[in-house]
Amino acid sequence: MPGIQKAAVIGAGTMGAAIAAHFANAGTPVLLLDIVPGAAAGAIAKMQKTDPAPFMSSTAVKLVTPGNLEEDIAKLVECDWIVEAIVERLDLKQDLYRKIDAVRRPGSVVSSNTSTIPLAKLVEGLPESFARNFLITHFFNPPRYMRLLELVTGPATDPALADGVARFADIALGKTVVRAKDSPGFIANRLGVYWLQCGVIEALDAGIAVEAADAIMGRPFGIPKTGVFGLIDLVGLDLMPHINASLAATLPQGDAFHAANRDLPLIKKMIAEGYTGRKGKGGFYRKGAAGREAIDLATGDYRPVQKADLPEAKLRDLRALLSAPSPAARYAWRVLGQTLAYAATLVPEAAEDITSIDEAMRLGYNWKFGPFELIDKLGADWLAEKLAAEGMAVPPLLAAAKGKSFYTLTEGQQNYLGTDGAYHKLTRPEGVLLLADIKRVSKPVLKNASAAVWDIGDGVFCFELTSKSNSWDQQNLEILGKAVELKPKALVLYNEGAHFSVGANLGLAIFAANIAAWGEIEKLVAAGQQVFKAMKYAPFPVVAAPFGMALGGGCEVVLHADAVQAHAETYIGLVECGVGLVPGWGGCSEMLARWAAAPGMPRGPMPAAAKVFEIVSTATVSKSAAQAKELLFLRAEDGITMNRDRLLADAKARALKLAENYTPPTPPTYRLGGEAAQLAFESAAEGFRARGAATTYDMVVSSNLATVLSGGPADLIDEVSEQDILALERAAFMRLIKNEGTLARIEHMLVTGKPLRN
Template sequence: MQSIHKAAVIGAGTMGAAIAAQFANAGVPVLLLDIVPNGAASRNALAEGAIAKMLKTDPAPFMSKHAARLVTPGNIEDDLPQLATCDWVVEAIIERLELKQALYRKIDAVRRPGTAVSSNTSTIPLAKLIEGMPESFQRDFMVTHFFNPPRYMRLLELVTSTTTDADLASKIADFSDLRLGKSVVKAKDSPGFIANRLGVFWLQTGVVEALDAALSVEESDALMGRPFGIPKTGIFGLIDLVGLDLMPHINASLAGALPPGDAFHASNRDLALITKMIAEGYTGRKGKGGFYRKGAKGREAINLVTGDYHPVQKSAAPNERDLRKLLTQSRYAWRVIGQTLAYAASLVPAAADDVHAIDEAMRLGYNWKFGPFELIDKLGADWLAEKLAADGFAVPALLAAAAGKSFYRLEGATRTYLGTDATYHPLPRPPGVLMLEDIKLATKPLLKNASAAVWDIGDGVLCFELTSKSNSWDQQNLELLAQTIELVPQNHKALVIYNEGQHFSVGANLGLALFAANIAAWSEIEKLIASGQTIFKKLKYASFPSVAAPFGMALGGGCEILLHSTAIQAHAEAYIGLVECGVGLVPAWGGCSELLARYAAAKAMPRGPMPAAAKVFELLSTATVSKSAANAKELLFLRETDGITMNRYRLLADAKAKVLALVEAHAPPEPPTYQLPGEEGRVGFAMAVRDFRKKGVATAYDEVVAGELATVLSGGEADIIDRPSEADILSLERAAFARLIRKDGTLARIETMLTTGKPLRN
């Protein structure tokens, strides 16, 4: 939707600046305005400083440094008239009602009628914000509550009033979905809206119950993390991430706005330990530390009783998969989860119209794997209600009304949710969204084994889905891909490679490779490498088009499948790279050959045998991974013609549309030939690595691995005047891989990566 051609954000603090960056990431020019600071050399100093800071921040608010050019810094005194050129103005200043309303009057004096104005507030009701404002302003005003950091958090809570122009609100929601990549959840104008209302209750309850039970922060976080599909930070780690100093302000704001009978008041008490920590600068990760800190001998955790720090005691997450049993065994887990789920049930319809909105808000706003009502279904509404009543907790009306039912159920192939009217309604999907999980409800796979499946997604398009652990590549899913390549031309016309896991693919299954190496099954390893090369090339030269749709990590073999697809439709947050050197190997499923061809053909690349090889050597030897899909285009992991989807929910539909558009004109590409630098280039690469080792940047084993990579990228024994073929480069890849997998240094790197998740610098 192109209805927002230019935007403005007023307030260049951490949140406002990052919202402006997300507009820029979407390709939309944006003004970033703030006050004129006293004595500053530049009247735009605050906005200019915010942009400069964001260019250095990690994780980066900008998807590409080029996006920063779309942000124009300014100030409120000089540049407010420019708002007349904007289609949407976002206010993100300090949470003080009188300051916001004073600013709104200035905005209203210069904006065009019909220009959307929204506040990013999370504490002040919309009704208060528009009190006393002209009707024309009230009609164009809403709350758009972004979550921090705006680039990475997919939730946007949209709050409107009875006076808000419904068409304008719909326009903002559509733009936020399609261009900003947000899942827009409509919230009521109630304190804290949805996610923070429930999330703050959960955090505060978790802290209070841990203090009352004299539990360690490590044990509390282990109990509150993965067993319930909650990020491993748990409660105390999350508060450290957000900032302890924010807790008293948020709690005070909620306490002042919520009615006297609200359950939040029972857990909202002044905590002397937290007051002391904040006073001493222990405000979390942004301060000297928080509940956790870096000590002289490693990570330390605070004792909630004494306030002293001690080395972190690893507290294993419970293995109990039966959540009822876990909640029966752990009083702490029960009191936190039980009260949180009960509170969630009390928020419908006070904070949201339905259970789906609350579940979506917690999944995307707090990164919960399951929403609270999905967790209730796992426990059973009857069981939860009985246990709450037995422990003296109030049972919310919605939970009582769900007796004998579940909040979600299947009706045929349609997911439905239980409404406040006691009937089931279809789970909403925005127009244009296609989800593989929905397709699976209605059909069976055409092909399937333990590591992959193939689905018919309509209009002659098949979808190849990886289902292995971390979507890693192994012999089974390679073989199913080969079968799929044979199947498509029979009754279909195109292929999409996609899944709905946490990451697209982390690469080859290193565990299997290490096992095979430990039993010296060299022939099996070589067979797997040759098989991957053959099958990926069959995909590349197929008679039908293919589109790969990466998201999250697409590493190693997960990157190589992209390089062999006809085209790519990537989610904006795709982190793509050939990282094999980090585990002591070289790309051997055609990654070297494909990237060499791309750089050799790049218009910006100088001609000759050395420039393309040198650039690829730099990328691969340093295991470079793109920081976004936009950055992947800069690194040539994506072509300029490849697509980028901002909203993760829309990726499959966009990939399908892209591959269908390729069908009519599709023809297999011509095999490339290469001009490579030969022995002279190989020696040059070796010298560069030797220099890096002398400087302490590269290790001894880096030099070994880089030497093998240099052999591949220079063309092996080929002379500079030779023109190696694609088959020649593939042969060099296989040989280099086979030599490296036999070395102890490589096996040590693989084992360390598997056990710690971190590279070994041997």
């Protein structure tokens, strides 16, 4: 992207190194420096073994150049953006800034990743020219996966420079940039740490078990199931005292945080004994000899985890939940009531408006709803009255919302309540197109219980899966088939679920198998093949826009698209062998065609088929869209969008470009190895089994896959059609679905979510 051609990160600790890796993920060369010689190179090597991986591909690794401050600081003159990510000490940071300022190019950006030190302190005593180019860019950990970036500017910061950084962070780094005020803790950590602190002390005061606390404070409110104590374990108990101390030292005396910032001997004891959370020996939860254990907050002893049976947690009415007479419900009210009230005090001190607070908590703490969205669910008046009835302060912003909601919808336009008491339009950045916005102002072109088709403008239709986990079934196949028959200018495959698609609906498959409805199963397999091929050879272009998991049938529909515009975090693969099946909707034929045409792939009946056999038999899933290109689930020319909110707009633009001079593809033919190839594949699988890498039933599945990829039982097949491969897929699928070993694998996957190694 113009403006930021090369970056630098100073500080090769966990956070600094991961920020450097993410610049590289965006295709930006980056210099990683540390005061300790060799530390940067060591950090790069360590990140290549880290899981979850900071790097999206092996190509990204090569874009990071290690160095040290002593020998390489002069190289900062080459960099457009320099990120400081060293220890949280003001004196050390200011000393480093003076050294940076002596060598950097005038006009280059310098930012700090600090989460605790105010910007005004950071630039105090430094030249005005430095302050003009300085800002805080607070990345959340891990930088590759957490979308939130808090951006803080000072009075001297050049607004154009800040806008340029925000745009680069948005488009190139995939961040949602939230503008925060220069106040302690900024937004997400200011509110998030307060919420966690309330969660701990209220549980201690009320004698609530950690399991009950996490169950009641998690999913009922759209908060991840880790709840309070599970999240602290994930973040690290040892970080909490440092963050609390920083906030306590910088927040004004009247701030509500001080009342929640108690000395907690139990946590001190846990940290001293190495119980710092998941990175230590355990935390509030740990793995014991007999299974998972939880700490007893009263005694400090560990005991087996107990299932929290909380009927009130199942209530859909959040007011009823928070008003229930049980200790757990009372705990939830105490924590959430204080948290929502505190959120209302942070506008405009920490953020300009309520939307910034909500966005920060949705992205920084993975809340499904921001605090003001939760207030709307409860009712601002109800919350204010309940706070007042319990002698708790009602913030002025909440009192000013009397008789109103914080968000409104007028003729499809979302609006939010400002501090001036008026409603303001909620606008999207240029280049952002959300299906949710389209759905608010239009009706679907086609719809049933499992899918819908939407007109997204300019003659382009969007096919949306709406089934559970976006799994494929007869109903959404029918809608996709009808969408193809409508012949739009172009079609985009996209949805806004948690994942693009987890594949075929295994629950329906096992139900049909249990009643021996083999004809219905074969009809579904044939229908999928027919619809996907109709889509592939339609007289208009189809662009798939996958994100998250695109597995099994979700991968196969992507393989059939003319082009793909994938989110960077797309995990794609043909995983059918893991549940005792083979790809049945054309996945084998599409992968054979790709690998046969791959640059450098030797010609002949074996090389491409052998590569596909290796990938499919091991149920290989890419760990990013970039890695998906290496596996040929995506082609070299397929696009990658870093920002999830820009995916639909990018896919639509790609579809319109293809529609200008579109010609459907020509069906491929294959040269495969017949019986000789079958034997070779089975021999390779036997080698895996001998080494303990494959099970007995893996051999059965692999043999059926080998039959498909070898082209059938002939000695040598000179030419095989696409339809021939589809027939082999269908036959192999039906043989396996009738096998007890496959049914056991499917049942195990449905019950546990994990593959059965039978």
